[in-house]
Amino acid sequence: xxxxxxxxxxxxxxxxxxxxxxxxxxxxxxxxxxxxxxxxxxxxxxxxxxxxxxxxxxxxxxxxxxxxxxxxxxxxxxxxxxxxxxxxxxxxxxxxxxxxxxxxxxxxxxxxxxxxxxxxxxxxxxxxxxxxxxxxxxxxxxxxxxxxxxxxxxxxxxxxxxxxxxxxxxxxxxxxxxxxxxxxxxxxxxxxxxxxxxxxxxxx
Numbered sequence: 001x002x003x004x005x006x007x008x009x010x011x012x013x014x015x016x017x018x019x020x021x022x023x024x025x026x027x028x029x030x031x032x033x034x035x036x037x038x039x040x041x042x043x044x045x046x047x048x049x050x051x052x053x054x055x056x057x058x059x060x061x062x063x064x065x066x067x068x069x070x071x072x073x074x075x076x077x078x079x080x081x082x083x084x085x086x087x088x089x090x091x092x093x094x095x096x097x098x099x100x101x102x103x104x105x106x107x108x109x110x111x112x113x114x115x116x117x118x119x120x121x122x123x124x125x126x127x128x129x130x131x132x133x134x135x136x137x138x139x140x141x142x143x144x145x146x147x148x149x150x151x152x153x154x155x156x157x158x159x160x161x162x163x164x165x166x167x168x169x170x171x172x173x174x175x176x177x178x179x180x181x182x183x184x185x186x187x188x189x190x191x192x193x194x195x196x197x198x199x200x201x202x203x204x
Contacts, residue, residue: 002199003140004080005133005159007151008090008109010034011169012073013100016092017046020063026053034172037154039091043125056120057095065099074104076188080195081107084148087140089133091155093125110136133159146202148195150185157182165198167191 009015009032021029028049036042050056080086090097090111101109110132115124129135133151137159140147149156149163152171160166160182168176168184169191176184185191 001145002084002202003145003147004084004086004195005089005137005140005147005149005163006077006086007133007153007156007159007169008088008092008097008100008111010152011070011150012077012088012104013069014067016060016064016067016096019067020060023063024053024055024059033091033153033155034175039155047122047124050122057114057116057122058120060096060122061099064096067100069100069103072188076192077104077107080192084195084199085145087136089136089149089159091133131158134162137162146199148198148202150191150195164202165195167194167198 006012015032017032018030021027026049029046031042031045033039033042077086086107088107088109090109092111093114094111095114095116097109097111101107110128112128113126114122115126117123133156137147137149141164147163148165149159150167150169151159152169154175157179160168166182168182170186171184183194185194
């Protein structure tokens with residue numbers, strides 16, 4: 001049996017924090033895992049900015065409600081699920097993801113939780129587990145699945161490395177330069193072709 005693991009933001013939906021940055025005019029909030037490999041450091045930076053500007057969870061959720069999947073993402077995902085089991089492995093939060101998951105047909109999602117106080121202020125974050133993307137891929141392999149994975153950021157490289165076949169999807173040039181071992185795809189057609197070729201190779 002073969003499984004595909006996909007990152008969410010940058011592969012199926014736009015980067016939530018970049019869109020939130022654009023709509024609030026706070027340029028610093030556009031920093032993502034494409035820029036900062038230390039996720040805890042990145043989240044601490046984001047929460048400080050939210051506190052400084054008096055922004056709450058509801059403010060972020062309003063932006064997400066107006067977002068949608070990337071063009072072609074739903075069709076790509078639906079076609080992929082006809083042949084493979086698909087898991088979305090993301091470092092986003094369940095409090096963010098529901099509107100986007102609904103538009104993607106409720107795929108299986110593994111991500112994290114936010115800590116929010118009674119006033120709706122985001123006070124912290126709770127990782128499902130450290131290095132959860134790599135751990136999920138290794139768990140699937142231990143269950144005798146062949147795993148193919150795709151992502152676009154620093155926090156995806158452990159997942160890609162653990163998979164039987166890993167691919168970048170439209171990544172920044174700086175990340176490609178640091179991780180040349182992962183083939184680069186830039187369209188859903190290219191990514192699907194790479195996944196199918198890897199699946200055929202692994203099945204032999």
